[in-house]
Amino acid sequence: MLQTSHSIYCCEDSSRHSLFSLLRYGTFTLTALVFLGAQSVLATALTGDFDFDGDIDSVDVNLLTAEIESGFHDPTFDVDGDGLVTLPDLDEFFLFYSAESGVPLAIALVDINFDKVNTVADYQILQTNLSALTTDFTSGNLNADSSVDTADRSLYLSRGGVVPEPMGSTLVLAAIVCGLYPRRRR
Numbered sequence: 001m002l003q004t005s006h007s008i009y010c011c012e013d014s015s016r017h018s019l020f021s022l023l024r025y026g027t028f029t030l031t032a033l034v035f036l037g038a039q040s041v042l043a044t045a046l047t048g049d050f051d052f053d054g055d056i057d058s059v060d061v062n063l064l065t066a067e068i069e070s071g072f073h074d075p076t077f078d079v080d081g082d083g084l085v086t087l088p089d090l091d092e093f094f095l096f097y098s099a100e101s102g103v104p105l106a107i108a109l110v111d112i113n114f115d116k117v118n119t120v121a122d123y124q125i126l127q128t129n130l131s132a133l134t135t136d137f138t139s140g141n142l143n144a145d146s147s148v149d150t151a152d153r154s155l156y157l158s159r160g161g162v163v164p165e166p167m168g169s170t171l172v173l174a175a176i177v178c179g180l181y182p183r184r185r186r
């Protein structure tokens with residue numbers, strides 16, 4: 001395997017300088033290091049980091065769902081690169097978020113409050129905001145339209161989102177009655 005370490009400084013002047021590149025273990029990474037007066041900003045490309053603060057979090061997902069609902073198709077939010085900003089971009093966003101954060105995809109998709117776990121708190125947010133007009137994923141708008149409604153709740157349940165225990169028991173009982181829940185064989 002190629003193993004080289006390499007750095008190049010260029011474009012120097014008195015107030016603003018330097019691009020350097022790293023070639024390491026066969027993977028090329030370009031990082032722009034920009035000096036603005038006494039301050040320096042390390043800027044790296046991170047797919048899904050729509051507010052450019054260096055991480056992927058709840059702010060980014062809400063920016064994306066707002067853009068999907070707007071219909072403007074700003075290329076900045078075109079995560080899957082098909083030229084449109086639509087629901088599949090939200091799916092793709094969560095793939096990047098899961099890889100970046102380490103949160104399993106199945107959890108991330110129902111982690112409404114973005115605390116990296118799926119608990120009844122996520123369900124309660126959705127329930128509290130039922131019928132609310134909002135584009136925010138973190139308010140329970142899982143399908144990136146303009147509101148929180150039963151479609152979002154159905155999506156949450158179909159993805160295995162945690163529900164309060166009495167409701168969970170009711171759903172299991174209903175599934176058994178309908179023959180949808182596997183019974184233990186004797």
Ligand SMILES: [Ca+2]
Pocket residue numbers: 048049050051052053054055056057059060
């Ligand atoms: Ca961000």
Ligand SMILES: [Ca+2]
Pocket residue numbers: 077078079080081082083084085086088089
């Ligand atoms: Ca797209």
Ligand SMILES: [Ca+2]
Pocket residue numbers: 110111112113114115116117118119121122
């Ligand atoms: Ca959560």
Ligand SMILES: [Ca+2]
Pocket residue numbers: 140141142143144145146147148149151152
């Ligand atoms: Ca919705």
